[in-house]
Amino acid sequence: MKFAVVDDEPAILEQLPALLRQYAREAEIACFQNPTDFLASLSESTYDALFLDIDMPDITGFALAGEIRKNHDEVPIVYITGRDDLMIQAFRYKPIGFVRKQYLESELSFAMSAVFEELQRKTPTIQIIEARSKENKTHVVKISEITYLEHNKHYIEIHLQGGTVMTTREKLSAFTEHPDFKDFVLINAGTFVNLAFVTVIDETVVFEDQTTLFISRRRIPFVLKAYLSYVKKVLI
Numbered sequence: 001m002k003f004a005v006v007d008d009e010p011a012i013l014e015q016l017p018a019l020l021r022q023y024a025r026e027a028e029i030a031c032f033q034n035p036t037d038f039l040a041s042l043s044e045s046t047y048d049a050l051f052l053d054i055d056m057p058d059i060t061g062f063a064l065a066g067e068i069r070k071n072h073d074e075v076p077i078v079y080i081t082g083r084d085d086l087m088i089q090a091f092r093y094k095p096i097g098f099v100r101k102q103y104l105e106s107e108l109s110f111a112m113s114a115v116f117e118e119l120q121r122k123t124p125t126i127q128i129i130e131a132r133s134k135e136n137k138t139h140v141v142k143i144s145e146i147t148y149l150e151h152n153k154h155y156i157e158i159h160l161q162g163g164t165v166m167t168t169r170e171k172l173s174a175f176t177e178h179p180d181f182k183d184f185v186l187i188n189a190g191t192f193v194n195l196a197f198v199t200v201i202d203e204t205v206v207f208e209d210q211t212t213l214f215i216s217r218r219r220i221p222f223v224l225k226a227y228l229s230y231v232k233k234v235l236i
Contacts, residue, residue, distance in 0.1 A: 001119075001140055002028045002046070006038045006064065007053035007080060012101065016051060016080065019105060023112040026139050035059040039067060047075060049096075049115045054081040065095075076118045078111045080104070116140070124180035131155055131169045139166060143180050147197045147207060151190030161197070163209075185226040188216040195230040 001024055005016050010033065017029040030045070032038035035056060050068065054061035065077055078097035096118055097111030119125060128139045132155075145161045151172050158166040175181055176192055183195050191213055193205055200206040201224055205213050215223050 001026065001048050001142075002030070003049050003051065004030045004032065004038060004041070004045075004047045005051045005080075006032045006035055006056075006061075007051075008033055008056045009053070012053065012080065012104075015104065019108055020051075020112075023109070023116075024140050025137055035064050039064070042068070042072070048119060049076040049078065051078045051080055054079055055083055074122065076115050078115065126175075126178070126180070128158060128166050128168050129170075130166050132167045141166070144194075144196065146184075146194055147211075148191060148193040148213065149175055149184075150192075183230055185223050187213060187219060187223050195227055198227065201227045 003020060003024075005013060005020075007013055007016070013031045013033060017031060020027060020029055030041065030047070032041070035058060052061040052064055056064075061079060061081070068075065068077070076096040078099060079095050080099050080101060082101040096114045099107045099111050116125070124143045125140050126143055128141050130137045130139060141158070141160065147159045147161055149172065150157045150159070152167075154169065155167045156170055156172055156175070158168065160166070172190065172192060175184070176186055181192070184192050185195060187193050187205055193213065197207050198205045199208055201215075203215055203217075203220060205215060205223070
């Protein structure tokens with residue numbers, strides 16, 4: 001998850017990222033004091049949400065949003081400002097939240113709830129509490145980046161694209177019964193696979209990186225049917 005903060009006040013650029021990490025600990029946060037530098041970054045970076053000051057000297061937050069909306073109409077925007085009188089005008093640019101600087105800590109939670117709801121609507125995510133970390137770290141993970149989940153003793157190992165593995169104490173049923181895991185299939189009693197990453201199915205499923213997982217004999221017909229339905233849906 002990647003956020004951008006644009007504000008001409010150094011104090012806000014220091015305070016806001018720390019607050020944002022209370023809601024998304026693993027988020028990558030890019031800070032810009034100059035709006036022009038932020039606009040230049042858009043050609044190379046994709047952000048999941050933007051936090052924009054309104055009252056900036058060179059380019060106002062409204063002008064900045066106008067530029068953003070030309071090519072990034074869907075990205076959630078949260079306005080950060082010290083001026084209540086700009087709230088009505090702000091909605092012209094379809095923000096998802098409005099946080100006053102003098103109430104940054106108390107009002108940010110409402111804005112972040114709206115951001116996560118919007119991200120969930122567009123790209124389903126799930127919160128993972130990592131069981132084997134000392135601080136019980138919470139991660140917000142895009143479901144589309146999960147390759148498979150596997151039951152291992154008292155834990156569920158969540159394998160992500162790129163090789164990262166997270167461990168949680170959730171039951172496997174918390175995922176198999178989740179409506180946003182519709183492109184996954186249970187290949188045996190303890191393994192739940194994302195069909196988007198599967199390249200071959202026979203008595204095993206094989207991933208692009210050649211990871212191979214065995215299908216229980218009684219589930220082979222069901223897994224093949226699910227895979228063919230997924231391929232048909234993708235190709236249409």
